[in-house]
């Protein structure tokens with residue numbers, strides 16, 4: 326009996342959601358205590374032994390004035406990251422479904438800054454993803470900047486890519502056909518390439534015409550996902566900078582389509598797409614978890630020195 330009681334932690338309510346198949350466990354950490362260590366996040370992310378998700382999204386009270394919520398994002402590998410585009414749309418749907426707000430324009434504090442979410446009548450969500458950065462510390466490529474295309478050596482192979490930060494780092498390669506692109510082989514090598522000190526999300530972009538593109542993304546900390554919102558934004562920025570795309574692009578990902586608009590350097594990237602709620606659930610956490618702050622629980626993603 327004692328053993329049983331010791332393993333009985335608190336019950337945790339959550340909602341399973343997805344944005345074009347990029348799937349999330351979403352937790353309201355306002356009305357329930359919530360602290361998870363990275364190892365517990367990894368266990369919950371496991372698609373056989375846990376709930377299964379690409380990212381965990383946590384809703385917290387705002388930490389800044391004139392902001393409605395704080396939004397924390399954890400990859401399946403347990404690392405906390407700065408931005409998640411598909412997650413932002415699901416966040417907007419979640420806080421309204423859970424009656425945490427009835428606003429249609431929601432301001433959310435993230436590790437990257439404040440983003441603004443607008444919920445449309447048709448259930449689509451428009452996100453102001455902020456102004457992209459072209460050579461922040463996470464993607465230090467300025468030295469050899471040439472039309473924002475850089476060369477990186479991967480096991481003796483020279484790879485050309487663009488480097489764009491949407492708050493989180495992205496490398497973008499232009500390929501002839503996403504269906505035959507080396508996402509599973511080159512993706513993981515570039516995700517952990519030394520040129521990306523905080524690792525990176527790697528996008529494989531196929532240009533169909535100046536306003537249509539296809540994209541696959543090998544995500545940092547999650548592997549290839551069916552869609553990547555910040556990746557679609559980074560890909561359109563890269564395509565525009567390379568003179569291959571116009572300012573409004575329909576991006577077709579494996580899980581569906583996003584509309585991305587960008588008016589050029591110094592302006593924010595706007596993303597519009599759906600957000601789907603799949604089911605609500607609750608689970609009993611292990612006895613050693615809960616609201617007490619623990620060493621190493623969910624610390625922001627640390628860039629490698």
Ligand SMILES: N[C@H](CCC[C@H](N)C(=O)O)C(=O)O
Nearest residue numbers: 409410411493544545554555
């Ligand atoms: N894997 C990303 C976070 C999730 C991004 C993606 N799911 C999106 O929709 O933007 C990173 O480590 O920066």
